[in-house]
Structure formats: C-alpha cells, structure tokens
Amino acid sequence: MATRxxxxxxxxxxxxxxxxxxxxxDESNLTEAGRAGAQQVGMALRGLPFAAAYSSPLMxxxxxxxxxxxxxxxxxxxxxxxxxxxxxxxLLPWEGLSFQDVEQQFPEAYLCWRDRPHELCFQVPTANxxxxxxxxxxxxxQAKRFWQSxxxxxxxxxxxxxxxxxxxxxxxxxxxxxxxxGYTAFHQANCGINVLNFSGGLGDPVQLESTNLTxxxxxxxxxMRANQRGPRLLxxxxxxTDWNRQxxxxxxxxxxxxxxxxVQAAQAAAFLQNIPxxxxxxxxxxxxxxTAERILQDHPHLTLELDSNLREISHGxxxxxxxxxxxxxxxxxxxxxxxxxxxVQMPEGENLQQVWDxxxxxxxxxxxxxxxxxxxxxPTVLVVAHDAVNKAILCYLAGLGPEHFWTFKQGNGAxxxxxxxxxxxxxxxxxxxxxxxxxGGVLDKTAAGAL
Numbered sequence: 001m002a003t004r005x006x007x008x009x010x011x012x013x014x015x016x017x018x019x020x021x022x023x024x025x026d027e028s029n030l031t032e033a034g035r036a037g038a039q040q041v042g043m044a045l046r047g048l049p050f051a052a053a054y055s056s057p058l059m060x061x062x063x064x065x066x067x068x069x070x071x072x073x074x075x076x077x078x079x080x081x082x083x084x085x086x087x088x089x090x091l092l093p094w095e096g097l098s099f100q101d102v103e104q105q106f107p108e109a110y111l112c113w114r115d116r117p118h119e120l121c122f123q124v125p126t127a128n129x130x131x132x133x134x135x136x137x138x139x140x141x142q143a144k145r146f147w148q149s150x151x152x153x154x155x156x157x158x159x160x161x162x163x164x165x166x167x168x169x170x171x172x173x174x175x176x177x178x179x180x181x182g183y184t185a186f187h188q189a190n191c192g193i194n195v196l197n198f199s200g201g202l203g204d205p206v207q208l209e210s211t212n213l214t215x216x217x218x219x220x221x222x223x224m225r226a227n228q229r230g231p232r233l234l235x236x237x238x239x240x241t242d243w244n245r246q247x248x249x250x251x252x253x254x255x256x257x258x259x260x261x262x263v264q265a266a267q268a269a270a271f272l273q274n275i276p277x278x279x280x281x282x283x284x285x286x287x288x289x290x291t292a293e294r295i296l297q298d299h300p301h302l303t304l305e306l307d308s309n310l311r312e313i314s315h316g317x318x319x320x321x322x323x324x325x326x327x328x329x330x331x332x333x334x335x336x337x338x339x340x341x342x343x344v345q346m347p348e349g350e351n352l353q354q355v356w357d358x359x360x361x362x363x364x365x366x367x368x369x370x371x372x373x374x375x376x377x378x379p380t381v382l383v384v385a386h387d388a389v390n391k392a393i394l395c396y397l398a399g400l401g402p403e404h405f406w407t408f409k410q411g412n413g414a415x416x417x418x419x420x421x422x423x424x425x426x427x428x429x430x431x432x433x434x435x436x437x438x439x440g441g442v443l444d445k446t447a448a449g450a451l
Contacts, residue, residue, distance in 0.1 A: 003151060004158040004396060006045060007194040009168050010056075010064040011037040014189075016190065020098050022164075026058050038064040039193035042071020044193065044216035044442050051157035053078055054150065056086035056164060065162035085146035087163035089139045093122055099151060118180035136170075136181045143170035147202040155200070155206055168194065171332035175206045176407050180397060182183060185398045187419075187431045189214050189222050193442055209409045209444055215437035220271055221417050222431045228378050230420025230428070231370045234272065236295070236384045238287040239264035240412040244449040248322055251315030251349065256286040264413030264439060264446070265294035271415065271438035273298045278379040281366055284309035291413070292384040309362035312386035316349025342402035352392070352402040355399070359385075359392045367424050387449060390416070395426055411436045411446035 011034030015022045022028050030038065044367075045068065055065035065080055072078075094102050103110045112120045117136050124133040150159070163171070165188040173182040175196055188194075193216070195209035214222050224232060239261030243250045257265060268291065277299045282292040284306040296302050318326050326334050328346065338345045345351045363383075370379055384394075387410045394408040395401065397418060410416075417431040436444045 003154050003156060003198040004431070005161055005194075005196040005198065006050075006158065007047065007161045007163070007168055007171060008041055008068065009165055009188045009190055009192050009194060010061040010162060011035060011067075012190045013060040013089070016096065016349065019100070020096060021091055021094040021102060022060075023046040023088050023095040024058070024121055025095040029059050029097070032062050034060070034190065035067060038067035039071050040216050041191050041193065042068040044072050045160070046071070048072075048443075049158055050078060050160050051154060053162075054081045054083055054086060054146075055162040056088065056167070057082040057084065058087060058164070061086070061088075061162050061164060065160070068160065068162065073288060081148075081374075083146060085142050085149070086161065086163040086167055087142070089135050089166035090133075091135055092124075096210070117183050134180075136166075136183050137436055139170045140174055140180050140183075143167060143174045144202060146171065147175065148152075151198055151201045172196070172208070172211065173203065173267070176208060176398070176400070177404060180231070182399050184427070185430055186433075187212055187222060189217075189219075191217055192222070192432075195443065205406065207409055208407055210435065210442075211433040213435060213437055213442060214432070215271075215435065216442070221275065221415075221435075224378060224419060228419060228421045229375060230372060230376060230378075230422065230424040230426070231366070231367065232380045232420075232431075233418045234275070234277075234380065234382050235390055235416040235418060236268060236288075236291065236382065236430050237387060237390050237410045237412055237414050238283075238291040238384060239268070240447050241287050244412060244447045246322070247447075247449060248320060249318045249326070250287075251312055251316045251319040251346075253319050256287045257290050260447075261287065261412060262290075265291040267438045268413045268415060269295040269298055271435075272382070276380060277302060277382050279305070279370060280382040280384075281305045281307055281310070282384040283312070283389065284308055285311050285386070288384040292382065295382060295384070307362050307366075309358040310385040310389055313346070313352075313355045313388040314349040315346050317347040318349065338406075341405045351413070352355060352405060356392050356402055358398070359389050360396050363393050363396070366388045367420065370424070372424070394430070394433060397430060399427075409434050409444055411439065411444040412449075413439055413446065414444065 013028040015028035122133045123130045132416045168188045192212040194211045197207040199205045213308045239257045241255045242258045243255050280302045282288045342352050390410045415435045416433045418428050419431050
C-alpha cells in the first residue's frame with residue numbers, strides 16, 4: 001500500500017517580498033497574498049482523505065498549514081504535528097540580511113551559494129572552538145530523519161506536509177535518491193503543491209507524481225526567474241490512445257489518439273493558449289504529433305518540427321501485447337522490467353540505454369539550437385513526446401540514470417516545465433513536473449497505460 005504525501009511550500013512571506021534571507025529566522029510571517037495562497041491550497045486539496053498533517057514550527061509555515069487545514073473538508077479532529085526536522089535551512093550568519101547585502105558583504109560565499117550550494121561552508125562556534133558547517137548536507141540529513149520518523153507510521157495513508165523551499169527540495173531529492181548536489185534540481189514556489197507516492201520507507205521505490213503545481217493560484221505555469229538567461233522548455237506527453245486505456249504495450253506501433261486523448265490534447269491546448277511559444281518539436285508518431293498539432297492551433301505562427309529520436313521506446317515483440325500475454329511468453333521478464341528496467345533488453349526491441357542515448361541527444365540538440373538573443377524575450381519551446389521518452393529526459397535533467405526510470409510519472413496530456421535559468425550550457429531547473437491540473441485536479445487521474 002502506497003503512502004501519498006502532499007508536500008506544500010508556505011505562502012508568500014514578508015521576507016520573500018523584501019528579498020531577505022529567512023532560514024531559521026522566525027521574524028517573517030505571511031503577507032495577505034500568502035494567506036490567500038494558503039486558502040487556495042486548501043480549496044485545491046478538498047476531498048483528499050488526510051490521515052495526518054505535519055508542519056515546520058516556523059510561523060510562516062505553521063500559519064500556512066493552519067489555513068490549509070481550515071479550508072479542507074477533513075476530519076475536524078485532525079491535529080497539526082510540528083516537527084523541527086521541517087525547519088528551513090540554517091543560514092544563521094546571513095539571516096535577516098537582504099540578498100543584495102549578502103552578495104556585497106560575502107561575495108565569494110554568495111557565488112558558492114548561487115552556483116554550488118552543496119559546497120557552502122560556514123565557520124560556527126562549538127564547545128571546542130570553531131568548526132565547519134555545511135548547511136545543504138545538514139539539511140539533507142534533516143530531511144532523511146523526517147522521512148525515517150514519519151513514513152513507518154503512515155503506510156497506506158495520505159498525509160499533508162507544509163514546510164519551506166530548501167527543506168522541500170531536500171525532502172524531494174532525498175526521497176528519489178539524489179544527494180546534496182541535487183539541491184537546485186527542483187524549484188519550489190510559494191504555495192506550490194508536490195505529490196509523492198512512497199511504496200514503503202525511505203530507500204524503497206518512490207514515484208514523483210507531480211512537483212510545484214501552481215495552477216490553483218491562478219498561475220498555469222511557475223513564473224520564470226527575473227534574471228533568467230536560457231530558454232524555457234515545456235515537455236508534454238501525448239493524449240490517451242485506446243491502447244493506453246487497454247493497458248496494451250504500444251512502443252513504436254503508430255496508434256492514434258482516441259476520443260479521450262483528443263479531449264486531453266484540447267485541454268492541454270487551452271492550458272497553454274496564452275503562453276507565448278517560440279518553437280515546437282514533436283516525435284513524428286501519430287499520438288504526439290496530433291497532440292502537438294492541436295496545441296499549435298492556438299499558435300498558428302509556428303511550424304511543427306519532427307525529430308525521430310523522440311519516438312517511443314521499441315518494445316519489440318511486446319508491442320500490441322497485454323501484460324498477461326507477455327508473462328506467458330517471457331516468464332519473469334515483465335517483473336524484471338518493473339523492478340530493474342535498466343537490465344532489460346526488449347525482445348527484438350530496445351533497452352533503456354539506447355532510449356537514453358537518442359532521447360538525450362535530441363533534447364540537448366533542441367536546447368543548443370534555441371539561442372537567447374534578447375534577455376527581455378526568453379524563448380519558450382514546446383516538446384511533445386511519449387511516456388518512456390519523457391521519463392528518460394526528466395531523469396537526465398534531475399541527474400538520475402536509467403535505474404530510476406520509474407521515478408517520474410507522466411500522465412496523458414501532462415505538462416512539465418524546465419528552465420535553463422543560468423543559460424543553455426548550465427544545469428537546468430525542473431520548475432514543475434507532470435502538471436495535470438487542466439485535466440481534472442491536483443492528482444493525476446489519467447490512464448496508467450502498460451509501460
């Protein structure tokens with residue numbers, strides 16, 4: 001039985017507005033916009049059967065959690081549990097200072113924080129003198145403690161966790177096997193919602209169903225950073241097919257969208273209708289091509305580019321088959337695919353490394369061929385592909401290998417947002433993953449398919 005965790009960042013705070021370092025400092029509280037955002041989260045999460053709620057004890061997070069709980073039609077006896085392991089990162093020498101002051105007063109440390117935050121080190125007093133303190137690795141250990149203490153008590157439950165940007169990043173990254181070097185992989189907006197599905201405790205398989213959802217706040221996509229220097233890419237999975245619904249392996253058999261898939265493509269188009277698009281690339285297969293063409297009806301100035309390296313994984317002799325057919329013909333191989341996918345060679349098809357190589361080559365080529373000529377007009381690129389292809393891209397961008405193939409969920413018609421905020425030749429940030437708000441709510445209710 002899976003444990004579903006709804007992880008939320010606190011609402012906008014006074015220090016957020018003032019661009020001041022918060023950390024452990026508890027002198028910052030919610031603005032009116034922050035309180036409104038928390039209430040919107042509560043509305044978005046109505047109907048979920050929460051068994052428990054946890055929050056950082058710091059005022060900005062605790063108030064957010066209280067406002068969310070007040071807006072839920074949940075059990076009125078649901079208590080809010082405060083945990084010090086959900087406190088924000090400890091940046092004590094900087095707390096209360098503006099980021100501009102930090103940059104001026106601590107230029108080398110600030111550059112380290114911006115570019116290599118896991119290497120930032122402070123000298124702190126101890127009983128025996130001074131000692132090195134690395135805030136990001138310490139925060140990762142804190143995140144692990146929280147998971148280890150809470151998950152065993154909630155097998156099969158849905159729980160709410162409300163905390164801060166830094167600790168939320170560490171909670172997500174530690175859950176999927178990333179270390180401190182992955183601290184900047186995932187963005188966390190004020191009142192952004194994340195959904196994580198744990199199969200057991202920390203170290204057992206976990207699925208990121210979605211990250212940093214903001215549509216409930218009136219923002220379809222998370223905002224770009226003010227100083228963004230590289231392109232934004234929108235990664236979309238095609239709409240549903242009959243074979244998705246039947247849980248039949250598709251691979252490179254060219255199955256078109258079914259009526260529900262056409263609806264999902266229209267919903268994705270409406271979701272992105274007011275987003276300026278500068279380029280569009282798709283797998284040449286029918287299901288993503290039809291999805292991309294529907295989206296581009298609202299962007300008629302664009303010509304759709306087709307890239308064969310974005311086509312779906314070749315399942316070989318599995319294509320057109322149901323799981324029971326595959327198990328009968330290849331006993332044990334389907335279970336191996338589900339547990340250790342990187343070790344499976346599809347009979348007369350591909351293995352994951354082959355998919356990885358061609359998919360990443362296609363992605364990197366798209367990024368490299370999308371120059372930023374004007375920082376006032378950052379280009380946005382639409383990329384439409386498939387479940388396995390998108391999973392490979394997201395793993396690559398997060399710093400994970402093929403053994404983590406099942407980490408990211410990709411719903412039919414879902415949108416993910418990737419920003420190269422420091423430039424196209426620097427590591428990107430996953431701004432949001434698997435947005436399905438336009439398809440019916442916070443949770444991904446699209447067909448699971450057979451992958």
